[in-house]
Structure formats: structure tokens, C-alpha cells
Amino acid sequence: MRPAERSARDSAARRIGAVVWPSFFAAGVATMVFFAIVDPLDLAAITWPKVEISRQAGYTIGFFMFWLCTFCACGFTALLIAPPLHTLHDDPPEPL
Numbered sequence: 001m002r003p004a005e006r007s008a009r010d011s012a013a014r015r016i017g018a019v020v021w022p023s024f025f026a027a028g029v030a031t032m033v034f035f036a037i038v039d040p041l042d043l044a045a046i047t048w049p050k051v052e053i054s055r056q057a058g059y060t061i062g063f064f065m066f067w068l069c070t071f072c073a074c075g076f077t078a079l080l081i082a083p084p085l086h087t088l089h090d091d092p093p094e095p096l
Contacts, residue, residue, distance in 0.1 A: 015078065023074040027067035034066070035059060 040058020044051070053061075 019071065019074045019078050023067060023070040026070040026074075027063055030066040030070070031059065031063045035062060 035058075040053070040055050040062065044053040044058055
């Protein structure tokens with residue numbers, strides 16, 4: 001593998017890690033805070049009264065829902081702060 005290919009792969013892994021890790025951490029914190037106040041069995045009885053859900057399944061579903069939300073937020077932030085893509089024939093923009 002050439003150094004340029006390795007550098008591009010490392011860069012992509014860093015970008016993915018910069019989105020996945022903070023979203024995972026934030027989802028863990030949000031899950032702890034939310035379920036410190038709300039019991040998953042009570043929430044399940046309110047939202048899905050005909051479905052039997054264990055407390056552990058409620059925690060798991062809640063964590064993955066929080067992770068999806070925080071992953072989307074982190075991904076959108078990464079998209080917004082990414083440098084603009086320039087085509088080869090365009091001049092770079094002038095600084096303000």
C-alpha cells in the first residue's frame with residue numbers, strides 16, 4: 001500500500017471515529033440521565049401497552065435511540081465543519 005493510500009485510509013478512520021465515539025459517549029450519558037428519572041417498564045406500559053418488554057430491553061432500546069440521535073447530530077456537525085470541495089479548475093475562495 002502506498003503512503004498516500006494509507007494516509008487517506010487513516011484520515012477516513014479518524015473522521016469516522018470523530019463522529020462515532022462522541023455520539024456513543026453522549027448516548028451513554030443521556031441514557032443514564034434519562035433512566036435515572038424514567039423507569040423503562042413504566043415507559044413501556046405507556047407507549048406499548050400490549051407488548052411485554054423487560055427492563056433490560058428498555059434500557060437497550062433507549063440507548064440505541066439516543067445513540068442514533070447523537071450520531072446524526074455529530075455527523076451533521078462533521079458535515080458542516082468539513083472543508084469545501086473544490087474542483088480542479090476552480091480557484092480557491094478568497095479569505096474574508
